[in-house]
Amino acid sequence: MNKFHIRWDFWTGITCLSIAVFGLFLIYPLFSLFISAFQDASTGEWTMSNFAHFFERKYYYQSMINSFTVTTSVTVLAVIIGTALAYAMTLYRVRFKNIVEICVIISLLSPPFIGAYSWILIGGRSGILTRWMAEFGIDFPSIYGFAGILLVLTLKLYPFIYLFVAGALKNIDSALIEAAESLGCSGLRKVVTIIIPLITPTILAGALMVFMNAMADFGTPMLIGEGFNVMPVMIYSEFINEVGDQANFAAAMAAIMVLITSTIFMLQKYVVNRKSFTMSSLRPLAMGELHGIKNVLMHAAIYLLVALSMIPQLVVIYTSFLKTSGSVFVDGYSLDSYRTIFESLGTCIANTYEFSTAAMIMIIFLGMTVAYLTTRRKSWLTDIIDTLTMFPYIIPGSVLGITLLLAFNERPLLLSGTAFIIIISLVIRRLPYTLRSSSAILYQLSPSLEEASISLGASPLKTFFKITAVMMLPGVMSGAIISWITAINELSSSVILFTGATKTMSVAIYTEVIRASYGTAAALSTILTLTTITAMVIFFKVSGRHDVTL
Amino acid sequence: MSVAISIDEVVKRYGDNTIIPGLTEHIKNGEFFTLLGPSGCGKTTLLRMIAGFNSIEGGEVKFNDKVINGIPAHKRNIGMVFQSYAIFPHMTVRENVEYGLKLRKMSKAEMKDKVDRILDVVQITEYQDRLPERLSGGQQQRVALARAIVIHPSVLLMDEPLSNLDAKLRVEMRSAIREVQKQVGITTVYVTHDQEEALSISDRIAVMKKGEIQQTGVPHTIYTRPYNVFVSTFIGHSNLFHGHLETADEGLAAVFPDGYRMPLTGLAPEAAPGQEVIISVRPEEFSIRPSGSGEGVSCRIHSRVFLGKYITYGLEFAENMILPNQPSIEYSQDLGHAERMLEVGETVTLKPNAVKVNIFAADGSHSLMAGVVQNE
Known part of the structure; x- marks a missing residue:
């Protein structure tokens, strides 16, 4: 017998398939990008000049500093707001708590750039609020630049922290608090010595998500940033620059960005691992009630926050019904914007649903099987897969888009311009989240259930589909719906990969906004928002839950 | 402090x-x-x-x-x-x-x-x-x-x-x-x-x-x-029998429904002849007597569980002997002193240890043993 003989079965097939998918569509493009970053555009020789070019000119390296400042500020603000909201919502009685929670989730799942575009409609140069205040002779502070990005991204991303921290607070066993009390501790001291340390790892995990999202976000700074350049915008504009030799320079910038995100990722992992512990709660913390002025202030703050989060959505829905003439809103209401988009942008709508659904199906299949491989059939190969699936966490969407475009631009692998490449980019970006939640589900399923099935005569493969997969499905499905929602709203990689025939709604909104065709953009956004809300309702029904984990 | x-x-x-x-x-x-x-x-x-x-x-x-x-x-x-x-x-x-x-x-x-x-x-x-x-x-x-x-x-x-x-x-x-x-x-x-x-x-x-x-x-x-x-059945196991008290040579005796008389000492003054009572016997308080000797209560063995130090037998009594709704009636045989093991289906005579058994009022609310108080 050959001891290196590999038994070809379903699971070896899945192992090869997943390595092929990640190798071909993630590792190969990524490394070819990195290699091109070290190559001279015209001669193809090895050089550091692309990097030197970046660090020599303030115009370029300033974008890195800008990205860093705005991302850090957003993260800090989101952590403060999200934690405070989670604390209030979990530990005190809040009126209309469910509505508050749903609004928070909607603002998290809505298309990222809608915020930017709505705030321009409100507070931009010819915004509603700006004009209204100008009538009274008041100069509205500029919404463009750093402040605008900070406002939009904070309002968009604090829900991450909220969801993470609220989950962690629910996991604190009240016996821990009672133990502290029995030892003589009370009041603020309890919060400082017990509650905050207990949720710190969770806050750090949420902060990482916020940081990565804010760093990678392309739509918001593109629309509202104006002179305030950040890296994703810079990479994008260098890349689509008609002067062809900029691709290598864009690649160098992308490499720098990936270096930053992976450093932050490693740093966060290092800190969290050092102080990691698990919590499980038999009796969650009891809910208290605030009285008098404190109660009024808490409610006012919560409602103000929710109002600020929801304003973009409402503005978009409202303006979609306004009459337009060219790019200007005129008096009166009409459905013209909707008529226009169904006439000229119908394919975008169809594309959006088709691509996301195709991606979702692939994500469910790969998510379940690969999770099974990495948890139940551990080997050095599955360890490699496990590591590979971490990569998308640190690669900004626009960078992934560029890598895919560069790698599949010529024969024999000519894929750019196809729907397939967009679907693949969606799968690569979302699969890690589904994988992680599927593995979590698997760890909770006792292997003895599978062993029971096998002992009764079912083959391992049959057992997987009849027993394991069936039990995993509800959890995986609810995760997949969230993936679907993020897929329909995805912009940063599709905006680079799209062509006329594969345009999606979010890309269409972006191009309409750039063309200042606000009416149609609003109508498209409304459709996206409504789809998102519908999908969320389905999610809550399917999962039977009242919260969302991403 | x-x-x-x-x-x-x-x-x-x-x-x-x-x-x-x-x-x-x-x-x-x-x-x-x-x-x-x-x-x-x-x-x-x-x-x-x-x-x-x-x-x-x-x-x-x-x-x-x-x-x-x-x-x-x-x-x-x-x-x-x-x-x-x-x-x-x-x-x-x-x-x-x-x-x-x-x-x-x-x-x-x-x-x-x-x-x-x-x-x-x-x-x-x-x-x-x-x-x-x-x-x-x-x-x-x-x-x-x-x-x-x-x-x-x-x-x-x-x-x-x-x-x-x-x-x-x-x-x-x-x-x-x-x-x-x-x-x-x-x-x-x-x-x-x-x-x-x-x-x-x-x-x-x-x-x-x-x-x-x-x-x-x-x-x-x-x-x-x-x-x-409640205490007698919650702490350890107790077999509960119907019975009544009768006058005996010295004091009182508890009489089982089948007529077996068990002279008792140490009853509380409250206990009186003719009174209906519950007789509570723990599984280890029985001992085997020759069959048909009349020196105990007669029953049939319907199950046997080997527990190492002990063998626990499930017993079957005539319905009028025992209180209804008991999970089981048991006898524990100490293997250190057992002469022989009993067989399932066998009919045996078991003698309760009169010094150890407890007598309760018929409603089970309190003990009729002298000196037993609710709060010690």
Whole structure:
């Protein structure tokens, strides 16, 4: 017998398939990008000049500093707001708590750039609020630049922290608090010595998500940033620059960005691992009630926050019904914007649903099987897969888009311009989240259930589909719906990969906004928002839950 | 300083639902006192009222002479060990133990000294710098105990602290807890539903049912002289027979429905000839007599379970002999002294040990044995 003989079965097939998918569509493009970053555009020789070019000119390296400042500020603000909201919502009685929670989730799942575009409609140069205040002779502070990005991204991303921290607070066993009390501790001291340390790892995990999202976000700074350049915008504009030799320079910038995100990722992992512990709660913390002025202030703050989060959505829905003439809103209401988009942008709508659904199906299949491989059939190969699936966490969407475009631009692998490449980019970006939640589900399923099935005569493969997969499905499905929602709203990689025939709604909104065709953009956004809300309702029904984990 | 605890007519209500209708008990200074009962009997509720985590709707709880009803939990100076241990997961073992002392603003040197000593007492010194997640259940239990004791609480409260451990560790920790408690001499209230645990660890036990104390006594009394039928069947196994009292040569005899007469000594003055009673016989209080001799009650063996030291036989009696709705009627044969094993299907005569059996009033509400009191 050959001891290196590999038994070809379903699971070896899945192992090869997943390595092929990640190798071909993630590792190969990524490394070819990195290699091109070290190559001279015209001669193809090895050089550091692309990097030197970046660090020599303030115009370029300033974008890195800008990205860093705005991302850090957003993260800090989101952590403060999200934690405070989670604390209030979990530990005190809040009126209309469910509505508050749903609004928070909607603002998290809505298309990222809608915020930017709505705030321009409100507070931009010819915004509603700006004009209204100008009538009274008041100069509205500029919404463009750093402040605008900070406002939009904070309002968009604090829900991450909220969801993470609220989950962690629910996991604190009240016996821990009672133990502290029995030892003589009370009041603020309890919060400082017990509650905050207990949720710190969770806050750090949420902060990482916020940081990565804010760093990678392309739509918001593109629309509202104006002179305030950040890296994703810079990479994008260098890349689509008609002067062809900029691709290598864009690649160098992308490499720098990936270096930053992976450093932050490693740093966060290092800190969290050092102080990691698990919590499980038999009796969650009891809910208290605030009285008098404190109660009024808490409610006012919560409602103000929710109002600020929801304003973009409402503005978009409202303006979609306004009459337009060219790019200007005129008096009166009409459905013209909707008529226009169904006439000229119908394919975008169809594309959006088709691509996301195709991606979702692939994500469910790969998510379940690969999770099974990495948890139940551990080997050095599955360890490699496990590591590979971490990569998308640190690669900004626009960078992934560029890598895919560069790698599949010529024969024999000519894929750019196809729907397939967009679907693949969606799968690569979302699969890690589904994988992680599927593995979590698997760890909770006792292997003895599978062993029971096998002992009764079912083959391992049959057992997987009849027993394991069936039990995993509800959890995986609810995760997949969230993936679907993020897929329909995805912009940063599709905006680079799209062509006329594969345009999606979010890309269409972006191009309409750039063309200042606000009416149609609003109508498209409304459709996206409504789809998102519908999908969320389905999610809550399917999962039977009242919260969302991403 | 350790204190005595007086519980005076306390009431616990959740809305219209009364959990504890009015309970009185006195726990002595330095005593190891156990609340024992089936789940839902209110024992944990009572413990949490003493701790201050549950409000008290009526009556008073006193530490020595001081009413503590209105004092919040963190000012009662209690040490509590939780069922889930409630070890702070973000602190090392040592930090957990130090936590209460830090709040008491103790000097560094004194704190180090105290923590070192208690870690030594509960034998976890070698794990002091670990995070609790990396400890076994028994070790976590020791941390919880050390953390509660190190602050020199007035009382130590333990809520089913051993229920999450495996059987062997449970026995080991049981003696560890007992030893530490004696060493520091602290009043301890201990909640459990495990009767063996209660019997082995306690100075006194209070058996509870539906928010009321059925009997308080030292373990030996609780087992050998239960106050009512509930206690006799909840603690250990008891076979309950119908019967009545008749006058005998010296005093009274209990007569089984089949006519077997068992002369008794040590009945309470209340017991009178002609009175209907319940005769309670424990499985080990039977001995085998020759079949048909009339020296005992006659029954058929319908099952046999080998348990090592003992063989337990399931017995079948005529229906009028025994009280209805008993899970089983049992005889335990001590293998150390058994002459032969009985066969399933065999008919045997078993003689109850008249010195050991307990006689209860016909409604089961109290014992008719002399000197048996509800609260010892």
